[in-house]
Amino acid sequence: MTDEYQDKRKHGRVRLLLEARWQGLSGKHEARVYDLGLGGCYIESSGQVTDGERIVFQVQTPDGRWLILHGEIAHQQPGMGFGLRFLPLAPPTEQQLAEIIRNAEGVGT
Numbered sequence: 001m002t003d004e005y006q007d008k009r010k011h012g013r014v015r016l017l018l019e020a021r022w023q024g025l026s027g028k029h030e031a032r033v034y035d036l037g038l039g040g041c042y043i044e045s046s047g048q049v050t051d052g053e054r055i056v057f058q059v060q061t062p063d064g065r066w067l068i069l070h071g072e073i074a075h076q077q078p079g080m081g082f083g084l085r086f087l088p089l090a091p092p093t094e095q096q097l098a099e100i101i102r103n104a105e106g107v108g109t
Contacts, residue, residue, distance in 0.1 A: 013037035014104040022057030024049055031081075033059050036104070038089075038097055040071060044081040049073045054087070062103065067096055 018033040020043060029047035041059075049055065053073045058066045071084035089097065 013041070014101050016100075016104040018062070019060040020045075020057055022047070022055050024053055024055040031057070034081075036097070036101060038086075038094065038101065040074065040083060040085040042081060042083050046079055048078070049076050049082050051076060055084070057084075061096070061100055067093065069093065 013035040014037070015035050016033070018036070020031040020033045022029055022031055022043065022045065024047065026048040029045050031043045031045035031047070033041050034044055035042045036059075043057070051073050054070065055073070056068065056070055058068050060066055069089075070087040072087060074083040074085045076082040
């Protein structure tokens, strides 16, 4: 990812590995989330997306629950994955994400 995308972020991200599944114009896909923040994430997937496309995806939390999120493709690396900017989060969803992020940050300390 280029520095241009990092500079545009309003929220920091943490590195962690979470199972995910998503659905977009190209169908349903299995994937992995490799970094996560309150503003978005990077999803490793061979599924095809287009910049600006909106997708629905689920991420499996460390405790095994599935969290449903909605986002818009910010950038892509065809055959590898894509950066996703979250659409506005409901307060409970934002709280769950914040907890996952806090716990992931605590692992490295």
